[in-house]
Amino acid sequence: MLSHPFFIITGATGSGKTALINELKKRGYRCVEEVARQIIQEQMRIGGDAVPWKNIQHFKEMMLAQFIETYTQAMKHDEDITFFDRDVLDLIAYDRLTQQEPSQELQKAVKTLVYNNKVFVVPPWKEIYHEDTERKQTYEETVKVYDNLVKVYTEYGRELIEVPKIRVEKRADFIIKHVTSWLKAQSNG
Numbered sequence: 041m042l043s044h045p046f047f048i049i050t051g052a053t054g055s056g057k058t059a060l061i062n063e064l065k066k067r068g069y070r071c072v073e074e075v076a077r078q079i080i081q082e083q084m085r086i087g088g089d090a091v092p093w094k095n096i097q098h099f100k101e102m103m104l105a106q107f108i109e110t111y112t113q114a115m116k117h118d119e120d121i122t123f124f125d126r127d128v129l130d131l132i133a134y135d136r137l138t139q140q141e142p143s144q145e146l147q148k149a150v151k152t153l154v155y156n157n158k159v160f161v162v163p164p165w166k167e168i169y170h171e172d173t174e175r176k177q178t179y180e181e182t183v184k185v186y187d188n189l190v191k192v193y194t195e196y197g198r199e200l201i202e203v204p205k206i207r208v209e210k211r212a213d214f215i216i217k218h219v220t221s222w223l224k225a226q227s228n229g
Contacts, residue, residue: 045121046114046155047219049203050130050193051162052186053177056208060162061125063212072114074125075106096138100131104146107131111153121219128153133192137185150196158222159198160215161190165205 049057058074065071079102083090090098107128114122128149135142142150164183177185193200201218203211 048127049160052164053182055162055165059208063208070122072110072124133189161200162203
């Protein structure tokens with residue numbers, strides 16, 4: 041078991057991860073927002089090509105750089121519970137889905153960016169899913185992405201904890217309960 045209080049929340053696009061991160065932030069937890077959406081918004085604003093539908097390689101390079109930067113910033117507070125909206129294993133899953141080989145830099149990041157082994161995974165939720173200017177996947181595509189994420193995180197030995205499809209406040213309670221349990225086990229161990 042890893043000793044870091046750095047917890048990943050990953051899963052299906054449009055499944056309520058952002059709302060969940062915002063709820064945890066509202067409760068006073070340190071949270072790192074999803075880098076993909078930030079990059080897409082910035083690239084669309086400046087007319088850049090680092091978006092999945094134009095230049096996937098440039099997009100992935102920018103995501104990896106952001107993952108490394110946000111992790112480095114979080115390490116300044118490495119004793120604090122921190123929730124990350126996705127991590128570098130999401131890029132490994134994306135490479136597999138698009139049948140590309142992970143870069144050496146990505147493979148190195150997988151080994152050096154150390155998060156807690158417990159990973160909260162948010163499943164597809166058709167009732168709340170919607171496409172927008174930054175989310176261009178169909179619901180069926182997001183299910184494929186989710187299945188691939190689960191496979192990759194499992195292969196890398198992460199303990200997946202599926203977040204139930206309930207109100208965002210209850211989802212936050214669910215995660216906090218698991219984190220509190222992990223903290224108690226750490227202090228008793």
